[in-house]
């Protein structure tokens with residue numbers, strides 16, 4: 001990724017000026033915490049009592065989440081979103097389900113009211129970022145090369161290259177893939193799974209992890225329903241089987257049918273996020289007031 | 293391929309921990325993997341061998357400890373076994389299940405020098 005600091009991950013490319021370290025790297029803030037009985041010892045590495053020169057096999061218990069590093073970067077992104085009141089969504093789907101089309105149509109409708117920015121993930125080309133920029137909003141393309149998903153570290157660097165947009169909406173279009181983007185938290189408020197009616201209605205059962213991780217399923221291309229024997233009710237039942245609390249919106253990014261419901265969902269969730277933040281701050285203020 | 297990025301994630305943890313834990317070579321790795329972790333263990337072993345080449349874990353043995361999936365059933369108000377996200381409760385058939393265990397992907401222990 002960046003030849004500067006060696007946080008390189010194969011052939012990832014991010015549009016924008018040369019790498020600057022505006023975003024903190026998760027490791028720099030990482031501390032070794034050792035638990036001894038009830039005491040927590042910060043900043044001391046364990047097992048430093050080895051004898052130099054003696055090569056000896058030994059066991060170390062590390063209990064580390066394999067995706068722990070990604071989760072730390074995701075936490076940093078989330079903190080940045082919170083500090084700037086940015087509402088971030090992670091859009092996941094198979095290739096071609098209509099993510100970019102949904103975004104360009106959505107942006108046309110909301111850009112007058114709100115700052116919008118987009119991070120576009122694709123293995124190759126900057127085509128989708130260009131499609132977004134044609135609508136007049138900023139977009140940063142991340143090319144993952146061989147990588148089949150965006151990770152939180154890439155998103156952090158992409159954020160560095162977006163000018164501040166306090167209070168706005170950030171759409172992150174993930175690489176078209178219904179498998180591993182489910183496992184990689186990017187710091188978003190919600191994952192949104194987009195499924196088009198030209199795909200099988202049993203997709204939620206075939207890729208349960210994605211529909212489990214998503215808070216909303218957008219069923220796109222409903223304009224094509226008359227020509228297909230896609231069973232909408234069955235598809236929704238399958239999605240709820242995997243994730244009983246998933247919400248569903250049916251729409252056509254092409255005809256515009258159902259778009260209003262989606263735009264309303266966006267605003268509703270954005271406000272819910274802000275209200276949650278206000279509640280948390282009020283609680284904190286009251287705690288301080290109690291000390292007076 | 294998903295297992296490739298997971299294998300790379302493992303090597304990254306091994307390299308990150310090397311200094312703190314004072315080792316220069318990893319001989320064995322024990323992983324805990326749940327049935328909901330979306331990992332094909334055979335593919336993972338294959339990828340692990342490929343990505344550890346020329347690293348401190350070259351030739352290391354990968355042991356996978358499979359963890360059981362478990363969910364809390366809102367109807368029965370108890371934990372029941374599951375193997376897939378879309379499983380229903382084995383006792384009452386309800387889909388109102390809350391996963392409590394089974395999506396683990398953890399490095400548990402290492403044998404190092």
Ligand SMILES: Nc1nc2c(ncn2[C@@H]2O[C@H](COP(=O)(O)OP(=O)(O)O)[C@@H](O)[C@H]2O)c(=O)[nH]1
Nearest residue numbers: 095096097098099100101220221223252253254
């Ligand atoms: N009929 C129809 N086609 C659509 C709709 N939304 C997107 N498409 C088409 O689906 C194809 C893939 O769309 P795109 O937005 O590039 O998908 P992405 O890969 O998920 O970003 C394009 O040819 C779009 O014109 C829709 O609602 N109805």
Ligand SMILES: [Mg+2]
Nearest residue numbers: 099100128173
């Ligand atoms: Mg696209």
Ligand SMILES: [Zn+2]
Nearest residue numbers: 002005006007
């Ligand atoms: Zn860097």
Ligand SMILES: [Zn+2]
Nearest residue numbers: 007025153157
């Ligand atoms: Zn970096």
Ligand SMILES: [Zn+2]
Nearest residue numbers: 148149180294
């Ligand atoms: Zn991937």
Ligand SMILES: [Zn+2]
Nearest residue numbers: 365368381384
């Ligand atoms: Zn039950």
